[in-house]
Each structure stands twice: as C-alpha cells, then as structure tokens.
Amino acid sequence: MPKRHRIQFPPSNSEQLGQDEVFFTLMEDGEEKRLRFHDYEEIYQRPGLYEQLFYERLRCNSPEKVADLLQRALNTARESVTELRVIDLGAGNGMMGEVLKRDGVARLVGADIIPEARDAAYRDRSTVYDDYYVHDFASPDPDVLDEIREWRFNCLTCVAALGFGDIPPRAFFNAVKLVQTDGWLAFNIKETFLDPSENTGFSRLVRELIFSKYLDIYHLELYRHRLSMEGTQLFYYALVGRLTASIPEDFLEQHGIQD
Ligand SMILES: C[S@@+](CC[C@H](N)C(=O)[O-])C[C@H]1O[C@@H](n2cnc3c(N)ncnc32)[C@H](O)[C@@H]1O
Missing domain, CATH: 3.40.50.150 (Vaccinia Virus protein VP39)
Incomplete structure (x- = not known):
C-alpha cells in the first residue's frame, strides 16, 4: 500500500487562481508545507501523493x-x-x-x-x-x-x-x-x-x-x-x-x- 498523505485544501478562493497557481497544504512530519499543483518536483518525490491528489481526490480520468x-x-x-x-x-x-x-x-x-x-x-x-x-x-x-x-x-x-x-x-x-x-x-x-x-x-x-x-x-x-x-x-x-x-x-x- 502506498503511503497516505495528509492533504489540506485551503478554506476558499481557489477558483480565483490560475490552474498553475492553485495550492494545497501538505502536513508532513509535524510541519505544514504549502505546495502548488505545478510543484511537480516536490509532488513526485513523495510516493503516492500525485495519485492521491489528482486521481483520487480530484477524480482525473x-x-x-x-x-x-x-x-x-x-x-x-x-x-x-x-x-x-x-x-x-x-x-x-x-x-x-x-x-x-x-x-x-x-x-x-x-x-x-x-x-x-x-x-x-x-x-x-x-x-x-x-x-x-x-x-x-x-x-x-x-x-x-x-x-x-x-x-x-x-x-x-x-x-x-x-x-x-x-x-x-x-x-x-x-x-x-x-x-x-x-x-x-x-x-x-x-x-x-x-x-x-x-x-x-x-x-x-x-x-x-x-x-x-x-x-x-x-x-x-x-x-x-x-x-x-x-x-x-x-x-x-x-x-x-x-x-x-x-x-x-x-x-x-x-x-x-x-x-
Ligand atoms: C500534470 S503532469 C501530467 C503527467 C502525466 N501525463 C499524467 O497524465 O498524469 C504534467 C507533466 O508535464 C511535464 N512538463 C511540463 N513542461 C514540460 C516540457 N516543457 N517538456 C516535457 N514535459 C513537461 C511536467 O514535468 C509534468 O510531469
């Protein structure tokens, strides 16, 4: 089983941002890290995070x-x-x-x-x-x-x-x-x-x-x-x-x- 990540979406306002500016917060090792959807380097380094974010939560098909x-x-x-x-x-x-x-x-x-x-x-x-x-x-x-x-x-x-x-x-x-x-x-x-x-x-x-x-x-x-x-x-x-x-x-x- 790939590791599950604790992802937090912001309270609101993501609609006003461009698709490459949208961000989420990753809770990791007791710290909060803010990542944009286009921070692929950071996302790919964490096994399962890309899939959890785009394919599970946002239902990409x-x-x-x-x-x-x-x-x-x-x-x-x-x-x-x-x-x-x-x-x-x-x-x-x-x-x-x-x-x-x-x-x-x-x-x-x-x-x-x-x-x-x-x-x-x-x-x-x-x-x-x-x-x-x-x-x-x-x-x-x-x-x-x-x-x-x-x-x-x-x-x-x-x-x-x-x-x-x-x-x-x-x-x-x-x-x-x-x-x-x-x-x-x-x-x-x-x-x-x-x-x-x-x-x-x-x-x-x-x-x-x-x-x-x-x-x-x-x-x-x-x-x-x-x-x-x-x-x-x-x-x-x-x-x-x-x-x-x-x-x-x-x-x-x-x-x-x-x-
Ligand atoms: C949203 S991901 C899509 C990955 C995969 N095709 C999928 O469907 O899950 C976009 C990918 O395009 C890559 N990319 C961005 N600019 C690029 C470029 N100029 N040449 C090649 N790849 C690029 C990014 O590094 C990233 O891996």
Whole structure:
C-alpha cells in the first residue's frame, strides 16, 4: 500500500487562481508545507501523493479517456494497439504509460523535462517504460534527437501536460516531428484552447493543426478531465488524429506562433 498523505485544501478562493497557481497544504512530519499543483518536483518525490491528489481526490480520468479514444481510432483504421511505438510526452510518474502498457503497445518511451518525473516513474512503475528521456524538447540536443528517432515512433501521447505553463508549442511541435507520417497523435487540451478568442501560442498551434492538411481527426470529444479544488467540473477536449504528411519544419513560423 502506498503511503497516505495528509492533504489540506485551503478554506476558499481557489477558483480565483490560475490552474498553475492553485495550492494545497501538505502536513508532513509535524510541519505544514504549502505546495502548488505545478510543484511537480516536490509532488513526485513523495510516493503516492500525485495519485492521491489528482486521481483520487480530484477524480482525473484523462489517461483512460485518451487511451479509449485512441483504441477506438485504431479500431476504425483496423490497426492493432500492439503495433504502436509510443512516445509519451510530459509522462510524469507514468499514469498514462500504465494504461498504454496494460493495453499492450509494442514500445513505450517516456519524456519529461524534470528528472523527478523519471525517478518517480522508475520507482513506482518500474516495468512501464522501455526508456525515459529527461529532455527539453523546446531546444533539443540534436544528438539526443537522433537517438530518440531510432525508436521509430508511430504514436505520440500527451496527457494533462499541454499549455498552462507546462509544455510550450515548440516542444510539442518538436515531439510531433518525431512521429512517422501515418502515425497517431493522442492528447488532451483545456476546453478554451479551441476557442478562437484564445490567442496563446499553444491554442493557435492546436487549431492550425486541426484544420491543416497534415492531420486527420478521428475523435474530438469534450469530457470531464477532473474536478477543481472546489468540486466544479473541469472540461477538456481529448483529441486523436493521424498524421497524413510531414509537417513543414517552419510550420510555427508560417503561422506566427511563438511560445
Ligand atoms: C500534470 S503532469 C501530467 C503527467 C502525466 N501525463 C499524467 O497524465 O498524469 C504534467 C507533466 O508535464 C511535464 N512538463 C511540463 N513542461 C514540460 C516540457 N516543457 N517538456 C516535457 N514535459 C513537461 C511536467 O514535468 C509534468 O510531469
């Protein structure tokens, strides 16, 4: 049994804070420690805390939802999940990886920007990933990219990690470029990212991709990603698409998309 943590939510007002500013208090060894939801380094170092917070208390079900839509897209294309060679970007401690591994993918490689994520994945889900890169895909090392390409990915997954001070457009784009033509993209995004009035680089990149000739959309579904701290429902889109052609290297520049 993983250790249970004593978590205390603040009395009120979390609704006024941005998703990356929301904080909670962790009671530990007789002391109170205030942590933000995006303090992943601190959270991953404590076995079971991430799961207890986001998956138990806030009822996140995004790995299952995105994996389910990916499976349905594969059914439509009459392809088998067992042939997927997946890069799981923003893999964290392996929640999405666990679902993909259970579903039987051929290869599964995690990627994240912080070493604490890889350490936690290897500690808590030691059999899930074939390999795990701690790397900044926004400014990747060409030698590392060459090494990563040897996995010949035909699928990219990215769950609960795009936008919001997490993965920026350039990093996501560079990871998408690691996927072969005909390969799959399966990810989720905040509901407002598809709103034309939202002008962040990331939401524009997703909209440009959706309407481009480089991606066929198989599923785009609005669903409940998780609860907020106040118990309100946070809706995200889950998207599964298939790359139809190689996206030009200067796609971001062509569309004036910056980080
Ligand atoms: C909310 S967690 C999601 C983890 C996992 N995918 C899940 O569904 O539970 C977001 C993850 O994105 C990672 N992340 C943030 N910025 C990143 C970047 N630029 N490149 C790669 N990973 C990043 C964080 O370190 C964190 O592990």
